[in-house]
Amino acid sequence: MLINNEFNEQKIQSPLRYIWLIFKSKNIAVVAMWAIITLLMVTLFTPYIMPYSPTLQHPDMLLLPPYWAEGANPAHLLGTDDLGRDTLSRLLKGIQLTLAGALSITLVISMLGLLIGATAALTQGVKASIMHHLLDALLTIPTILTALILIVLFGMSYENSLLAISLSLLPQFIRGIYISIENELNKQHIIALRLDGARNLRLLRFGIFPNILEPLVTLLTRIFTMAILEITTLGFLGFGANANEIELGALISKSLELVYLSPYLVLFPGVAIFLIIIVFNVFAEGVRHAIIEGEE
């Protein structure tokens, strides 16, 4: 017997603490967490980390390869582009813009989505049904099309592309939240809470929210991943960031004609996008597993 050789107090850990305990035991997820913290730090302190200004041109050093390749200059770790601008600095700047955009989109969507989703789930009648059909209609429009429409309507700029992406991802999030709240509402403990006289807000806070953590994490990761992909796609297509804003997708499209001369210029931003998404997904998967195990 492991535990009953001494007097045990009945200890009940708080759910969050318990989830954290389980999460800590998952090595890959913890590594991913540190990677995210590093990424956030890089995003916050980009101007101090960058070795050069991203727009500074070195006319004597054009199209340098990264430091491990032949003919590299150690002053430019990842080489330079066709105008002699430092690739590393441009990459960091691009990560900053893209990541900041994706994070703010995720934040805005999660707030608005939770609000609208919860209202839709908790109201009945005409209001809910109008909301429902509107959502259904919006869900059938592909995100890129929505983004294109909004950009044409409001003009081309990075902010507008962010707005367009938020609006196109919002229905997906609302639908996800709505479905998970709806599932939760049919359960017995919610009925018990209602019979106790709980108002909707209390119902949400104590009855529903703690139980939809797992789908919420999944949805948020999904939204974040999609946001990164859409921002870079729009940037790549030339509908997002304008000429003097550096964004990962735009970086790729600008180096596209140089792809045979210096493939690194296309490679690095793509790898950066890939790593950002991987890191966030691994972290979220760790959290999700911890929540599931904690519930069991």
Add this chain to the structure above:
Amino acid sequence: MFNYLLRRIYLLSITAFILTLLAFTIEHWTVHTQIDDNTFSHYFSYLNSIIKGDFGVSIIDNQPIFNTGLVAFSSTLELCFFAFIIAIIIGMPLGIFAGLDRNNGVDYTIMTIALIGLALPVFWVAIIFTILPHALGITLPIDGNISPIYEIPVVTGLLLIDSLLVTERYQLDAFLNHLTHLILPSTVLALFLTSEIIRLTRHAITMVMKSNYIKAAHTKGLTRWQIVYRHVLKNALPPIIHQIRLQLSTIISFAMAIEIVFSYQGAGMWLFASIHQGDYLVLSAALLIISGFILISSIIIDFILVLISPSKRKSLYADQ
């Protein structure tokens, strides 16, 4: 069953109504037509012309937009179709393996593949793929749907069928040429789709494996594969199909991005080119064509779901 059909069509018509409203608004906003006296009569005349299939004429080539759009979108559908077949052939078995043996080496390997497939931005992979034939020294076309040497009249809009219709002139050459043009773009799209299908299949299979009737099947003395074949697959399929239905618009969205990289003449390329030349009428047309397709196909999928899963049939009576 008939009631269910009616109910679905009723819901569809409401959604379609909202979509036409959206399209109407967009058209008026972008083209800046004056809505002087009566918005209603404007809307109804718009609706009338839509039903006739008249979306106006393109300012670029003076062709009716609706026809150009339909042909372009059918090319997109061809792309999606091929990607889908590849994804199902690869993704389903992998997802089933991962779902059956959870939390061991096989599962982790498969899920890593799926995660990589999700995390790679499609347009970037598409660029890499355009360099690939050059780097590997194979000859695969990387732009367009078909070599411009073939003149193919538009009959059905689907190039696969149209190129088969001209066999007396080119034999199978045109058809094969079109197929080789499809290989690279559909592989890129399949990369994303496969990872989605692996994820969905694994989730569905795990859910079914946890259920009580699988435990009961174990006590019947069935072998593992008998259980999978007789009990797991049939119950796991409906949620997978349902999820794919919800992802249709995402898939089309990715397909459009890929088309632009490969200059594949599909809906994405059409929109991209038209917007760059200031022809904003295409927006509302594209909205109606693509959304209409997704609406109709989701209803068809709903029907298939009801047909293949008997427990859905029960809920169909319950929630009326």
Add this chain to the structure above:
Amino acid sequence: MALLDIRNLSIDIITAQGKIRVIDKANLNIIDGSIHGLVGESGSGKSLIAKAILGLHNENWIVTADRMFLGNIDLSKLSSRARRKIMGTEIAIIFQNPRSYLDPSKKIFDQIREVLPKKSHHKRFFSKVVPKLRASEQQIIKELLHKVGVQNDQAVVQSYPYELSEGICQKVMIAMAIANNPRLLIADEPTTSMEAVTQAQIFRLLYKLNQLHNMTILLLSNNFGSISNLSDYISLIYCGQIVESGSYKQIVNSPMHPYTQAMIKTIIEFDDGVDHKGQLYTLPGSIPPANQLPIGCRLGPRCPKAQRTCVSNPEAVNYKGHIIRCHFPQLDDKKDANTPHNK
């Protein structure tokens, strides 16, 4: 002769907080041709024992046993292939909530057909084509369903599980369980959440199977009253330990363990005249969670007769086939006057 002989079965479950022992050295000895009742509160580990016998456990369970024999088959050393062979033909199980144990997307007919005695491959193939073979299967299924008391077999075999009531589903489950005439039938709380009439039907059915087909039944229940009349032998389990085990007579007429006595007192006998507004008898406190077990005798904190010795774990003692795990068993000569069954 013992059909099922289990010695010192222990089950540990690995959780985030470490290993938790949920079944502690359980002994179970089931005589061939008898009905053996296993009674315990919910959470005491009855179902775990049943699952361990069947080998249905998850990966995070550690099952250890000194001896686990069904007849002359060693259950603890079975390969999965050999285990599949004895499933259905030697052991069968029926569960609580039977509807969830039926495949929702298949008709009852196909589900019963699965468990019919195995045929060679080509026969199975031909049975889809040749109507005669299918007809013979239909005949067998019809007989099976009649045996378990389903009257309108035609309608039932053509339905999906969600179209049937829980009672019918349980009868179908029983039909599937007995299709191959297993030697041991494990019934895991077969009547939970059923109406009283259906409950009685199911119990009568089980009793009939035992009497007519000489089927050994291990009956798990949390209600002492409902199964005690049915069982030839009864074991009581509390917090993963079997506290008392013996024949019906021994347990009901001379219960020795305080927990058994409490259980017997909980059977309300209206002819004895329950006082108006009189309190019904229960033990104080509630069953502790598996990771917070008290030291020593697990009933200790709730036991009305606990003494200082009870802080050490009692060993199982055998009085002429009547096994108890208590420091101060109530032996026959000094019976408590309050026990209602001490005539």
